[in-house]
Amino acid sequence: MTPITEVEGRRLALSNLDKVLYPESGFTKGEVLHYYATTADVLLPHLRNRPVSFLRFPDGPEGQRFFTKNVLPGTPEWVRTAEVPRSEGPVRQIVVQDLATLMWAANLVTEFHTPQWQADAPGLADRLVLDLDPGPPATVVEACEAALWLRERLVADGFSVYAKTSGSKGLHLLVPLVPVASAEVTAYAKRLAVAAERELPELVVHRMTRSLRPGKVFVDFSQNAAAKTTAAPYTLRARAEPTVSAPVTWAEVEACLSRGDPGLLVFRASDMPARLRRDGDLLAPLFGPGLARGLPAGGA
Template identity: 50%
Template sequence: MAEERVPVRVGDRVLALTHLDKPWWPGFSKRDALRYYTAVTPVLVPLLADRPASFVRAPDGVAGDRFVAKHVPPGAPEWVPRMTLEGKEGERQQVVVDDPATLMWAVNLGCVEFHVPQWRGDPDRHDRLVLDLDPGPGVDVIGCCAVALRLREIVAAEDGFGELRAVVSGSKGLHLYADCDALAEEPAVAAARRIAERLAEERPETVTAVMAKDRRAGRVFIDWSQNRSAKTTCSPYSLRLAHPDAPSVACPISWDEAEAAHEPEELRFTPDQALERLDAGA
């Protein structure tokens, strides 16, 4: 049987969508993923624009194989934006999700998660700082919230950074972002490390800034290294493959929500919940 191809116009591009009824999670199909990404396009594309994207592809959904894709895939349309980067193995081209058609093209390929660096256009001009809070054994996202609330105070006292914003990673922890103005890689890494180590010194029983996994039990690890130009974090509003039962979303939360939450389930958001929050202006 010939593969069904459904033509869809996105802006001035026509895409041929395929395998729309393929289940990506129980009760959530590729069609549902495309609908979700269509709905969040106005907020997601500006977050991805001018940043080289790394994708977590899972063409057969959460139960199938998954892999990280950085290079522009063979057969990519000429109109797909791309950026040339220097890597350990020489130059490579990566997709830049600058427009709705590129986003839909990527999802149609089975790109479920969208990861980007902390810079736009130039890897030595970071426009934001990130603190990636990863809960160790015996800790959950509620423990991360307690750490995040103190980090908010610390970052507020730092020069050169905007207000810290909290995003539930959609997996286990939190991503915290603060805007900055064209910060080079090394100063960005140094600032994040300084902030992380300050809190680890304040709260050695519950926080670590050391990468060694044997130091993480009962603590929240503040991963400052995510500010390296070669590293990426999952974008807000991306779907996540973290749970086998249903998709979760990397979802922004308010500081009031971070302070009030008592159970991890309060901070796990489905695509429908993420869209409801957007509609409500959350």
């Protein structure tokens, strides 16, 4: 029998709570739901008013995966949706505004991915993202070196820069912006990536070509495009263990580089309660007044 629970006045059917989704750690679907419920206060601000894409993995990370943008069949009528323009015509996507919607979506077993713009201003980016993806044998240690160089350049252009783990192999850098066309942000981010490769040719590559990436950090600027999305802060990832896309301090980035230990920037669901008690949301400044800046004239 499927348990029924009530969340903020909404009745939810939560299924297969004892199902093991992460066999390496025995982490169950019930624990996935508990994780999202206990991180909702910090996760929801990063989802609100942004059309969400879901990576579903109902049989665990080793099972079949479904990347979904459109509104799912059976979506409750009380779940908010937003019209999103696409080249083939507008569609509707889910917007996770509250705890009830979050728990309904988490019951589908999801990673949460969002664009760099908000639902009421599609295609106008209010943040810049750089995805630093190390190609083996490079690790997050090399991504830290690239991140520190990019941070210095971004700060020189007047920006505030924040970091989080991807929850997979690398790092994401986030920069609050005065809203501007996604195409302009992508162009600026590409110039930054090209500059990084020019200055650090043994470390950085800005092109996605697989043959160029072994042992280097791919600076993926393309996630700033209006049609692209990035793993949201605090989302669980479909990995062997329940790793989290976790905000980190720059001191932690520097320590990972100086000690050469990629394990320093791996965070699992079980690590997050203590981190949140200690640090709160390290990305909360993204929502604060006065930090957003416009793109510099003339680029990077």
